[in-house]
Amino acid sequence: MTKMFLEHLWEYVIEHPIAVLVAVAVLYLTHITLKPLNRIRRLGDVGLFFGKPELTGFYRERQLERLKLLRRTGDLPPVFPNGWYCVCESEKLEKNQIMEITILGQFLSLIRSESGTVYITDSYCPHIGANFNIGGRVVRDNCIQCPFHGWIFSAETGKCVEVPYDEGRIPEQAKVTTWPCIERNNNIYLWYHCDGVEPEWQIPEITEITEGLWKLGGRTEHELMCHIQEIPENGADIAHLNYLHKSAPEITNGSDIIKTDLSDPQPTVQHVWDGKWEVKSEEHKHCGVMHLNQFMTIWGHKVPLTSSKLVAEQHGPGIVHMLFDFGMWGKGVVFQTVTPEEPLLQRVRFRIFSNIPWFFVKFFMTVEAMQFERDVFIWSNKKYIKSPLLVRNDGPIQKHRRWFSQFYTENSPRMMKDGSLSNQAKSIFDW
Incomplete structure (x- = not known):
């Protein structure tokens, strides 16, 4: 029976090759369209410049190692916050x-x-x-x-x-x-404190995830070379939103800021941002909050159904809960987690749980990743300046730095000029 079926199938393939190819293509496109986004970028894939013409193979790897050494610049804060x-x-x-x-x-x-x-x-x-x-x-x-x-x-x-x-x-x-x-919100977390202190706060539980109302819709993951504090500081740097993230990513250039004209005062497709950052409360001083409203325009006209409201709660140095309200599309949360694997090597994960339609989730997470990769270009190449030169509309960057300093103490590991650490991180149970 099986043999007869295979023979008939083969005959059909021989007689109708174009129809078979079209059917296979449709099935494949349906598969990759419905499959949740899983965008992974390793160190060197995005954000680093390897010259013109671009170095490849052994020379690329050697340049990557050289960049790691040269990135030890600036008066860096301690490298592993609590x-x-x-x-x-x-x-x-x-x-x-x-x-x-x-x-x-x-x-x-x-x-x-x-x-x-x-x-x-x-x-x-x-x-x-x-x-x-x-x-x-x-x-x-x-x-x-x-x-x-x-x-x-x-x-x-x-x-x-x-x-x-x-x-x-x-x-x-x-x-x-x-x-x-x-283990919380479908993630596993480790507590670290350089003075052996027990956990000083708990990670809030998102009930919509626990009760199964919001489902996992996709994830992105990036390795990037910078100090951990550079990443959350973006939440207080309001001024960069309407420059670095003003234009929508182009299909041809993607997130590559070297190839993108960021200075265009009126890009065809534009993101309009309005945000503020503040400490949540004295009782929850470990938590900083960014409120951000956004919509898109085409040729200066607001696009219907593109508005979103975001409340991003940062719990300590490595966890952000981005609570989104997309109006009629639905609601959800994006977890942004930053894990310091090495002093200047961070692993950043984004995961979305929502009741939003799958096609909107995939579009949103793809655009979000490409905008994030613009930041990766900046973080991977910038120098940390302890006392930045700021103007009035830069946003509360210094306020954010004072807030972030609570996660360091005298024993927090620092990077020495030779790349070694002043002391090794250890468990609070090892004190």
Whole structure:
């Protein structure tokens, strides 16, 4: 039966090749159109200049390493502020899985137990130093077993609970460091504080996500080379919105600001922005808020149904909840998370959960990513100026810097002139 079907199918393909090709093309286009956006840009893909003609291959890699060295410019603030940081998206970590994560200049192990709870530990066995991420296993619900000699450690307490070939007393120092973490809003977060302080605030839960009213509509992810403070400072830099982000991204040039005429006073398609930034309240002083209204124009005429209202709440140095209201299109939240993997290497993720139609979500996230990549060009090449020269309408940049300074203390790791750190980041449980 199967053989006859395949023979008939092959005959049809031979007799109607154009119809088959058109059908395959339609199916493929339908697939990529309906598939949620997953835009990923690695370091060097966007924001860095490799000369004209552009360097390729070995010379491009060598230039990238050179740029990393030369980016150590300016009187930089400490490189790892205190706060919560996203280390993984919930759906990417399965039960009984150990995943390597990079944060705060080191490798750690992210673990999901058999019952579903998440834990974070240091990656190296204190016995002889084997890496749990390479061949380690989750056992006994929430324990990790070293791949070298089989020692078993509790992912909750870090203590060794079994040395399989030795029935004697387990050494008191047989312990792996654990890190405080929490799973919220379909993300997994790690808490860091350079003085060993317990979490000073909690990440708000978005009930529409917890109750399943808003669904994941797409994500973007970027690696970029800059100091972490440069990224959230954009929220207070109101003046740059109506210059850098004034024109809609062109299809041909995309987000490349080198090829884009940003000085056009009246671009054909234009974003009009009106925003302000402020501290939420004295009670929630860890939270800064940007209010932003936006609409689009074509040849100076406002385009119907393009208006949006945004309330972006920044919780500490690495988390922003962008609450959008698109009017008749619906509502949603975009999570922007910034994770300092190295002193000047940030991983930025955007994830949208909403009740907005899929086609509008995909359009919005694509345009949002391209506008964000314009900022990446700036951040990847700018110098941090401790005392910037500001004018009246620049926005509350200095106010934002004073607010952000609460996430640093005397012990916060600083980058030295040779690229080393003044001290290494460690868990609050390691004090």
